[in-house]
Amino acid sequence: MKRISILLVFTLLCQFSYAQKKIWDETEQEKTERLAWWTEDRFGMFIHWGLYALPARHEWVKNYEKLNNEDYQKYFDHFNPDLYDPSEWAKQAKAAGMKYVVLTAKHHEGFCLFDSKYTDYKSTNTPYGKDLIREYVDALRKEGLKVGFYYSLIDWHHPDFTVDRVHPQRTDSDKWLGQLNKGRDMNKYREYLHNQVRELLTNYGKIDILWLDYSYPGKNGKGKDDWGSVELLKMVRQLQPGILVNNRADLMDYAGGWDFVTPEQFKVPAWPKIDGKKIPWETCQTFSGSWGYYRDENTWKSNRQLLVLLIESVSKGGNLLLNVGPTARGEFDYRAKERLADMGEWMHANGRSIYGCTEAPAGIEVPENCLLTYNPKTNRLYIHLLEYPLQNFLLKGMRDKIEYAQFLHDGSEVQIKKPHGYAFDFEMSENDVNLALPVIKPHVEIPVIEVFLK
Numbered sequence: 001m002k003r004i005s006i007l008l009v010f011t012l013l014c015q016f017s018y019a020q021k022k023i024w025d026e027t028e029q030e031k032t033e034r035l036a037w038w039t040e041d042r043f044g045m046f047i048h049w050g051l052y053a054l055p056a057r058h059e060w061v062k063n064y065e066k067l068n069n070e071d072y073q074k075y076f077d078h079f080n081p082d083l084y085d086p087s088e089w090a091k092q093a094k095a096a097g098m099k100y101v102v103l104t105a106k107h108h109e110g111f112c113l114f115d116s117k118y119t120d121y122k123s124t125n126t127p128y129g130k131d132l133i134r135e136y137v138d139a140l141r142k143e144g145l146k147v148g149f150y151y152s153l154i155d156w157h158h159p160d161f162t163v164d165r166v167h168p169q170r171t172d173s174d175k176w177l178g179q180l181n182k183g184r185d186m187n188k189y190r191e192y193l194h195n196q197v198r199e200l201l202t203n204y205g206k207i208d209i210l211w212l213d214y215s216y217p218g219k220n221g222k223g224k225d226d227w228g229s230v231e232l233l234k235m236v237r238q239l240q241p242g243i244l245v246n247n248r249a250d251l252m253d254y255a256g257g258w259d260f261v262t263p264e265q266f267k268v269p270a271w272p273k274i275d276g277k278k279i280p281w282e283t284c285q286t287f288s289g290s291w292g293y294y295r296d297e298n299t300w301k302s303n304r305q306l307l308v309l310l311i312e313s314v315s316k317g318g319n320l321l322l323n324v325g326p327t328a329r330g331e332f333d334y335r336a337k338e339r340l341a342d343m344g345e346w347m348h349a350n351g352r353s354i355y356g357c358t359e360a361p362a363g364i365e366v367p368e369n370c371l372l373t374y375n376p377k378t379n380r381l382y383i384h385l386l387e388y389p390l391q392n393f394l395l396k397g398m399r400d401k402i403e404y405a406q407f408l409h410d411g412s413e414v415q416i417k418k419p420h421g422y423a424f425d426f427e428m429s430e431n432d433v434n435l436a437l438p439v440i441k442p443h444v445e446i447p448v449i450e451v452f453l454k
């Protein structure tokens with residue numbers, strides 16, 4: 001009897017804690033459907049823009065140089081992006097093959113690009129004088145792009161945001177930290193944060209993505225309780241039931257607390273999993289070593305590197321969110337423009353190997369120096385040739401699986417043919433098949449063979 005009642009209490013407790021760990025009710029199928037457009041689109045643009053475009057030396061400049069609000073004020077006073085034309089941004093994103101855009105409505109510096117009721121620290125009070133978010137939203141919609149907002153949970157300007165280990169005014173002394181935080185009230189900041197997210201999700205129509213950034217729980221850090229994440233996410237889901245939210249509000253163990261994970265600035269070795277199950281993911285990456293405009297930063301990735309990043313992400317079932325940091329005048333820097341244009345050229349001819357694609361079915365062997373993607377709807381396999389082979393291109397175990405093959409960029413047949421050369425020089429089994437490639441590499445950065453599977 002005693003054992004039974006212990007079991008009962010335990011079961012009830014489990015149910016109780018499970019019930020608490022739920023932000024909203026949704027079946028797995030419903031979640032898949034909600035994410036369907038995003039899984040299809042695969043490629044988006046991140047935009048980091050704020051006052052930090054003026055110092056032009058990293059969006060963390062306030063933190064790195066331990067600047068206080070007074071030091072930083074000159075950037076607010078001189079913020080006047082007279083060349084800001086979001087329809088130009090939208091056109092460039094679209095031409096690059098991107099399908100959605102996520103812009104920093106507020107970054108860690110606390111400056112708001114939108115006309116918030118709850119602060120004076122906003123674009124409408126700068127010499128520029130307008131709501132930048134409004135123009136951005138309108139421009140994206142006009143180009144048929146999905147609309148995303150990044151909102152920083154962190155705020156290095158707000159007087160109630162307590163100084164912590166990543167704050168510009170941080171200190172190693174707990175005593176001093178206590179002093180610094182006298183009079184700061186996180187409850188008030190939390191309310192401010194909720195109010196602003198409500199504004200963003202109420203005043204601009206349908207919003208497709210919300211990118212909350214970021215949590216760092218632990219000593220002198222901040223996490224879900226500081227942000228009031230559970231309540232926040234409940235509100236978000238209620239205001240915009242279709243919205244997609246990233247995973248940085250410290251709610252990984254809450255159903256509905258996140259929609260996709262966000263590996264940043266590195267390549268995942270394989271499709272990320274939780275409890276053995278593959279989960280939706282999107283990697284966010286910069287062109288160079290900073291998210292905000294950084295004039296003197298020169299570590300820009302090449303077109304080829306960026307394409308590999310995109311293709312490899314899709315080959316592991318993920319998305320790529322590639323960042324641009326516009327200048328203080330409101331334009332994309334020439335290096336960003338060049339790279340977007342180059343990617344666009346490739347995407348124009350090869351986008352079919354990206355949109356709607358995912359990891360290749362298990363059992364298909366990846367040829368050397370190749371990345372595979374696969375479109376389950378059309379049953380086509382895409383072979384990305386990172387190193388161009390010389391005439392013979394062997395696909396192991398594929399003889400019975402191939403119906404037809406062509407180059408994707410021009411639709412020209414790639415013949416299924418006996419290998420060129422003396423047969424005894426090849427190790428080819430009955431199940432293998434050889435594709436005959438032209439000697440000269442096609443005029444494409446990374447050529448793709450589109451294989452129609454049986």
Ligand code: GLC
Nearest residue numbers: 048059060213214264284291
């Ligand atoms: C980090 C940085 C931030 C950037 C973000 C993008 O969290 O703090 O500057 O916005 O990554 O993912």
